[in-house]
Amino acid sequence: MSVKKRLFLIFGPIVCAALIIIGFLFSPFRPDKISQSIIQKAALSQSAQVFKGMAVKKAAFKENYVPFFGSSELSRIDALHPSVLAQKYHRSYRPFLLGTAGTQSITQFWQMQGFGNELNHKKAVFIISPQWFVKGGIDPAAFNYFYPRPEIVNWLLKAKSTEEDRFAAERLLALNPKDSTDVIDDSVLRIAAGQHLTSFQKIYLHLVKNELDREDQLFSTISLNNRENLIKQREKELPKKYDIVKLDRVGFQLGEANTTNNRFGIDNHFWDHKIKPVYKRLAQEQKHFSYIKSVEYSDFQLVLNEFAKHHTNVLFIIPPINQKWANYTGLSMAMIQKFDKKITYQLNSQGFTHIANLTNEGTQPYFMQDTIHLGWRGWLAVDQYVNPFLTKKQSNPHYKINNYFYTKKWQNMSY
Amino acid sequence: MINMQPYQNPTYFLFITLALIPIIIANLYEKKLHWYQSISTVAFLLLSFGGIKWHQGIALIIYVVLEVILIKIYYEYRKRANVSWIFYIAVIVAIIPLVIVKITPAVYGGKASIIGFLGISYITFKIVGMIMEIRDGAIKEFKLRQTVEFLLFFPTISSGPIDRYRRFLGDYDKKLPQKKYLDMLEKGVWYIFLGFVYKFFIAYFFGTILLPQVGQNALAHGGISWWLVAYMYVYSMDLFFDFAGYSLFAVGTSYIMGIATPMNFNKPFSAPNIKEFWNRWHMTLSFWFRDYIYMRLVFFIMKKKLIKSKITIANLGYLTLFLIMGFWHGVTWYYIVYGLFHACAIIICDMWLRFKKKHRDQIPSNRFTKMFAVFLTFNIVCFSFLIFSGFLNTMLVHHIMK
Numbered sequence: 040m041s042v043k044k045r046l047f048l049i050f051g052p053i054v055c056a057a058l059i060i061i062g063f064l065f066s067p068f069r070p071d072k073i074s075q076s077i078i079q080k081a082a083l084s085q086s087a088q089v090f091k092g093m094a095v096k097k098a099a100f101k102e103n104y105v106p107f108f109g110s111s112e113l114s115r116i117d118a119l120h121p122s123v124l125a126q127k128y129h130r131s132y133r134p135f136l137l138g139t140a141g142t143q144s145i146t147q148f149w150q151m152q153g154f155g156n157e158l159n160h161k162k163a164v165f166i167i168s169p170q171w172f173v174k175g176g177i178d179p180a181a182f183n184y185f186y187p188r189p190e191i192v193n194w195l196l197k198a199k200s201t202e203e204d205r206f207a208a209e210r211l212l213a214l215n216p217k218d219s220t221d222v223i224d225d226s227v228l229r230i231a232a233g234q235h236l237t238s239f240q241k242i243y244l245h246l247v248k249n250e251l252d253r254e255d256q257l258f259s260t261i262s263l264n265n266r267e268n269l270i271k272q273r274e275k276e277l278p279k280k281y282d283i284v285k286l287d288r289v290g291f292q293l294g295e296a297n298t299t300n301n302r303f304g305i306d307n308h309f310w311d312h313k314i315k316p317v318y319k320r321l322a323q324e325q326k327h328f329s330y331i332k333s334v335e336y337s338d339f340q341l342v343l344n345e346f347a348k349h350h351t352n353v354l355f356i357i358p359p360i361n362q363k364w365a366n367y368t369g370l371s372m373a374m375i376q377k378f379d380k381k382i383t384y385q386l387n388s389q390g391f392t393h394i395a396n397l398t399n400e401g402t403q404p405y406f407m408q409d410t411i412h413l414g415w416r417g418w419l420a421v422d423q424y425v426n427p428f429l430t431k432k433q434s435n436p437h438y439k440i441n442n443y444f445y446t447k448k449w450q451n452m453s454y
Numbered sequence: 455m456i457n458m459q460p461y462q463n464p465t466y467f468l469f470i471t472l473a474l475i476p477i478i479i480a481n482l483y484e485k486k487l488h489w490y491q492s493i494s495t496v497a498f499l500l501l502s503f504g505g506i507k508w509h510q511g512i513a514l515i516i517y518v519v520l521e522v523i524l525i526k527i528y529y530e531y532r533k534r535a536n537v538s539w540i541f542y543i544a545v546i547v548a549i550i551p552l553v554i555v556k557i558t559p560a561v562y563g564g565k566a567s568i569i570g571f572l573g574i575s576y577i578t579f580k581i582v583g584m585i586m587e588i589r590d591g592a593i594k595e596f597k598l599r600q601t602v603e604f605l606l607f608f609p610t611i612s613s614g615p616i617d618r619y620r621r622f623l624g625d626y627d628k629k630l631p632q633k634k635y636l637d638m639l640e641k642g643v644w645y646i647f648l649g650f651v652y653k654f655f656i657a658y659f660f661g662t663i664l665l666p667q668v669g670q671n672a673l674a675h676g677g678i679s680w681w682l683v684a685y686m687y688v689y690s691m692d693l694f695f696d697f698a699g700y701s702l703f704a705v706g707t708s709y710i711m712g713i714a715t716p717m718n719f720n721k722p723f724s725a726p727n728i729k730e731f732w733n734r735w736h737m738t739l740s741f742w743f744r745d746y747i748y749m750r751l752v753f754f755i756m757k758k759k760l761i762k763s764k765i766t767i768a769n770l771g772y773l774t775l776f777l778i779m780g781f782w783h784g785v786t787w788y789y790i791v792y793g794l795f796h797a798c799a800i801i802i803c804d805m806w807l808r809f810k811k812k813h814r815d816q817i818p819s820n821r822f823t824k825m826f827a828v829f830l831t832f833n834i835v836c837f838s839f840l841i842f843s844g845f846l847n848t849m850l851v852h853h854i855m856k
Contacts (some may be wrong), residue, residue: 045640048640050643052646053643180666221457311675316675317676
């Protein structure tokens with residue numbers, strides 16, 4: 040065999056593969072559209088890939104999907120879950136579930152970068168968990184799991200030396216995600232220091248952006264959690280017509296039937312798997328828990344800032360805590376009231392006035408599906424706020440963002 | 455300045471490809487570009503030890519200068535005399551920096567030593583090997599430039615495979631016939647692409663996607679659970695494919711440069727017993743330990759007639775070897791337990807092999823027993839990796855904190 044032929048056999052396939060991939064990833068050419076059925080699946084899936092990605096979210100918000108920001112409560116898909124109600128009663132909107140166990144304000148802030156301008160002057164629902172507001176905020180491991188590379192690159196290209204961007208960059212550095220590209224790390228460092236990116240960095244980030252967009256389009260919808268059948272099954276448990284009294288009865292019955300093995304009104308399955316093994320240890324264990332002083336308040340401010348920037352009209356929901364359970368663990372209700380006041384002040388004072396405060400509903404039976412997660416009757420109560428908010432015309436919000444909420448002083452203020 | 459860790463991202467591979475082109479062309483013309491190779495070594499060292507890691511770069515330079523001086527001094531001494539304790543001192547001095555680097559985190563709560571740098575162990579292994587072979591008289595000539603090239607050979611600098619000086623030198627100087635080089639080039643490219651599959655597909659799946667979820671569940675459950683069992687296997691798969699993938703990159707790059715760096719793995723999970731496993735797993739490390747620690751200790755004990763029983767000597771050798779290996783991984787309880795576990799496993803394995811030899815006619819040997827042997831070995835190895843992973847420690851800490 041001649042040398043040339045052998046070299047061709049060795050390197051030919053590599054050269055071909057490299058050319059195809061480079062052409063594919065870096066070209067700005069975007070032929071395919073994301074189909075309706077994929078959007079529908081993605082909206083229910085709570086998959087990390089969709090959460091971190093951009094293509095599906097953008098496509099969904101062009102349609103009638105409304106983002107429901109939250110965390111683990113979103114996966115409590117019982118018959119009265121917002122996704123089931125919206126589908127059963129043919130509402131004009133469909134929830135796009137954004138968040139799962141482990142997502143908090145800062146993860147939400149980052150994934151919001153992927154919306155582009157799709158949420159401008161639109162509506163959204165945001166479920167706040169008091170449990171996020173522990174001293175150090177999010178667990179770095181959880182943050183890393185949702186590390187949104189495409190969004191960070193996108194954000195870097197737009198970042199300016201504002202309080203918001205500097206704080207976001209600082210938090211990024213503090214949470215120390217492992218990005219293997221030093222250009223990105225260095226760019227974040229520059230933004231945190233209030234400097235501009237170099238032109239090399241900009242060109243590099245543009246190329247990376249093309250590549251990540253492509254990756255996102257190709258791979259983020261692979262093997263999505265399919266919950267469409269689950270939703271269809273749940274729909275069967277509901278009355279044909281929306282009737283609040285009947286629905287409340289359904290919630291009551293479902294709650295009663297599913298919480299038979301414990302005295303706290305906690306879902307049987309959750310009880311068996313999560314609580315029962317550790318239950319003895321937890322008595323009076325949360326006596327000193329506090330959600331008052333936390334860096335999460337400033338992380339949350341990033342989210343508010345983002346909403347304000349895009350003039351998004353947002354309904355905030357503050358869920359309660361299962362009272363029976365709180366009594367057992369010793370969680371202080373006085374502290375929860377203070378948390379409530381502090382977060383409400385942060386919202387109201389900046390013009391976020393749509394707040395569904397359910398804090399005092401923790402005593403109601405079957406309001407929570409377990410310890411801290413909304414369920415059955417709780418979801419129905421949420422619907423009393425969500426439905427009118429999303430289906431009726433709302434006046435335009437007027438936001439006044441106050442950078443004071445980024446300060447340590449606010450984070451550590453006891454309220 | 456940019457900083458890049460070896461074989462971590464596409465850009466690094468792009469740089470390697472560009473750097474290798476002149477070397478490939480020269481080799482095809484049956485020439486060696488020694489000066490160019492030196493320049494690319496410097497360039498790649500700058501890439502990995504420059505920028506934000508500059509302090510590691512300084513540590514590396516000082517380390518190599520001092521160690522080369524040490525080798526040179528011992529080499530000059532050995533030409534004239536051969537006293538044992540001088541040899542011992544030379545070895546001890548050679549490993550002092552490594553010992554400091556390994557002990558510092560244990561003493562100062564996880565802080566890394568300032569004299570440390572990525573790959574210090576692997577360079578130290580090469581150096582100790584050289585000193586021992588100088589003593590044996592196997593290394594007859596000390597060449598400064600080649601020694602430095604050998605120690606700093608960039609494809610293997612961060613995590614091996616651990617080459618031997620004489621073997622490396624042979625390849626370094628030897629002009630390859632074109633046909634032979636084409637064979638190596640073909641193999642090198644194949645190894646690198648197999649490495650991609652190992653590291654960026656399989657290890658990514660196990661390590662980045664599966665492991666955090668399984669770990670999270672095992673932690674939440676606490677104690678012994680099926681999640682913990684799953685963690686054991688997932689971690690083992692990640693460990694193998696990640697390291698084997700890395701090793702393939704290093705070997706592949708070396709081959710393209712015309713240097714046949716030895717392989718590190720040879721289907722380790724199909725080993726029928728623990729002894730055979732160590733002939734297939736991280737081979738250059740285990741052979742290094744075998745040749746320079748185990749064999750030497752065994753010869754020493756036999757020569758001085760300290761112990762009579764050959765079995766006892768062998769067992770003592772295993773214990774020493776694996777304890778040192780454990781401490782080398784890091785001064786934590788789980789690395790040391792990991793070492794002891796393998797020492798025990800190999801001692802038991804030897805006992806069984808002796809027993810089997812004596813009772814050959816009574817013990818069945820068929821396809822099923824062979825399959826069972828592989829299965830058992832695989833599970834014992836995975837269990838040892840669970841110890842090695844430190845996850846049990848994490849669980850313990852998690853439990854106490856609760």
